[in-house]
Amino acid sequence: MIRAAIVGGSGYIGGELIRLLSMHPEVEIVAVTSREHAGKKIHKVHPNLRGLDLRFTNDYNFDADVIFLAVPHGTSMKIINEFLGSAKIIDLSADFRLRRELYEEYYGTHEKPELIEKFVYGLPELHREEIRKAELVANPGCNATAVILALYPFRDVTNEAIVDLKVSSSAGGRRENIPSIHPERSNVVRVYKPFKHRHEAEVIQETGIKAMFTIHSVDLVRGLLATSYFRFSGSERDILRKLLIYKDEPFIRLVTDKGGLQRYPDPKYVIGSNFVDIGFAYDSENERAIVFSALDNLIKGGAGQAVQNMNIMFGLDETLGLDQYPLYPV
Numbered sequence: 001m002i003r004a005a006i007v008g009g010s011g012y013i014g015g016e017l018i019r020l021l022s023m024h025p026e027v028e029i030v031a032v033t034s035r036e037h038a039g040k041k042i043h044k045v046h047p048n049l050r051g052l053d054l055r056f057t058n059d060y061n062f063d064a065d066v067i068f069l070a071v072p073h074g075t076s077m078k079i080i081n082e083f084l085g086s087a088k089i090i091d092l093s094a095d096f097r098l099r100r101e102l103y104e105e106y107y108g109t110h111e112k113p114e115l116i117e118k119f120v121y122g123l124p125e126l127h128r129e130e131i132r133k134a135e136l137v138a139n140p141g142c143n144a145t146a147v148i149l150a151l152y153p154f155r156d157v158t159n160e161a162i163v164d165l166k167v168s169s170s171a172g173g174r175r176e177n178i179p180s181i182h183p184e185r186s187n188v189v190r191v192y193k194p195f196k197h198r199h200e201a202e203v204i205q206e207t208g209i210k211a212m213f214t215i216h217s218v219d220l221v222r223g224l225l226a227t228s229y230f231r232f233s234g235s236e237r238d239i240l241r242k243l244l245i246y247k248d249e250p251f252i253r254l255v256t257d258k259g260g261l262q263r264y265p266d267p268k269y270v271i272g273s274n275f276v277d278i279g280f281a282y283d284s285e286n287e288r289a290i291v292f293s294a295l296d297n298l299i300k301g302g303a304g305q306a307v308q309n310m311n312i313m314f315g316l317d318e319t320l321g322l323d324q325y326p327l328y329p330v
Contacts, residue, residue, distance in 0.1 A: 002314055005031040005064035005087070007079070008071035009056060011174045013092055015046040016303035017068055022052055024307065024321035026314075029054060031062040066310055069093060070303075072173075077112040088313055089136050090122065090306050096138040097121060098201050106201040122309040124318060125149060125249050126206060131312045139309065142171060142301025143213065144202035146226040149252065149276055150293040151207050153242040154230065161211045161230040167192070168220035168267070171297045179217075190217040223267025224301065225294045232289035236282045239289055243278060250319050251300060251308070255279035255292075265294035272296060273326040274304035296326075 006017050009032035021027045032042065038058035043050040060082050067083050069076045069091040076095040083089055094107060096119040103110050110116065120134040121127055123145065131137055140148070147163050169185055179185065193215040203211040211228065232239065246252040251274050255265050262269055265277035273296060281290045295301050304322055311318040 001028045002026055002310070003028050003030045003063065003065045004068065004310070005029075005033070005062050005066075006068045006070055007033045007060070007083075008069065008075070009042075010034040010037050010045050011070060012170050012298055013173075013302040014070040015049070016298045017070055017306065018042060018046065018049060018052070018054070020299075020303055020307050020321060022049070022054075026316060026320065027310075030064050031057055031059070033057055033060065066090065066313070068306055068310075073107070077110065077115075080112065080115065088134075088310075090139055090309055090313075091119070091137070092139045092302060092306055094141060094198065096136070097140060097144075098205060102201045102205055106196075106198045121202075121206065122305065123148060123206065124305075124308055124312060125246065125252065126152065128312060128318075131309055132315075134313060137309050137313065139302070139306045141199040141202055142224060142295070142297035143167065143197065143215070143226065144199040144206075145301050145305065146224060146276065146293040146295050147199070147203050147211055147213070147228060148206045149246075150226060150228045150278060150291040151203065151209050151211060151230075153245050154232070154289070154291075155207045155209055157232060158230040159209055161209055161228050163211045163213045163229070164227040165197075165213055165215045165224060166218045166220075167215055167224045168218065168222045168297060170222045171224060171301075172217075185217070185219065187219055188217060189219075191215070192217045220267065222296055222298050223271055223294065224297050225265065225267050225292065228291045228293070230289055231287055232282070233287050234282075234289075235284070236280070239280045239282055239291070243280065243291075246278070251275050251322075253277050265292045267294045267296070268330060269328065270294055270296050270300075270326050271328075271330045272299065273324060274300045274308060274322040275326065276300050 034056040
């Protein structure tokens with residue numbers, strides 16, 4: 001059995017890590033840390049996990065094979081020396097996702113720049129073989145995952161894209177603030193970040209495409225939809241040919257139906273799963289490709305992708321513990 005520890009288990013991503021790993025046939029959870037909730041039963045913070053015999057701890061003195069760092073951005077680099085060399089590490093923050101120059105442009109000064117090159121960017125569809133040999137993996141951001149997978153097949157035909165993102169409230173984490181309370185968040189389509197969102201940096205790094213995001217907060221609890229626009233000379237068939245690089249990927253589903261409930265990707269149909277749904281349209285009059293990508297920000301955009309990376313790092317079938325279909329209706 002793989003002994004797993006979750007550092008920072010009180011947030012939404014931490015809760016999903018606990019849920020997924022507790023059901024994983026090859027994993028034993030040996031520790032879940034939280035400074036604020038140390039000593040409490042897990043279900044006091046994550047009520048859906050009632051019946052799970054685990055408590056939060058504030059003790060880092062655990063024996064684990066893999067450590068998930070589910071802490072806020074900027075925290076992993078402060079605490080990582082506590083864990084280096086003791087186990088494989090999967091960091092779910094932004095601290096080690098980017099080359100130093102990109103990190104400093106989008107986030108500021110990095111406290112551990114000497115460690116950045118030791119981390120593998122944990123997007124299995126692009127870096128599966130590097131992840132397989134890695135000791136340190138940086139889990140991608142949720143928005144970045146959706147956009148990178150949409151644009152990567154077109155990196156040889158465009159260097160610029162406009163991306164409209166509709167994101168759910170859970171993407172902002174479990175912090176308390178006025179814009180996130182129900183009376184303020186309900187029924188909104190609120191422009192959250194009109195330009196230079198931090199996840200743009202990951203797209204530049206992984207695809208070479210300058211993707212300019214506009215982020216909208218919408219009335220969803222979880223899930224996101226990215227709509228990516230770029231110049232493309234060709235046809236719908238040519239777009240499909242490009243996207244067929246994913247035909248053997250276990251967690252990418254191409255949506256090409258012309259009828260039914262789902263003609264294009266919609267986050268509603270991926271909730272609770274590790275799937276990314278990708279679809280497209282082609283505006284021939286303006287020679288513009290439109291690629292849609294939908295995922296659950298807490299699963300493929302977070303905890304599920306981290307578990308997928310763990311499976312690869314330990315030589316397991318990468319779908320193990322993640323092979324459930326989405327919930328419906330939600």
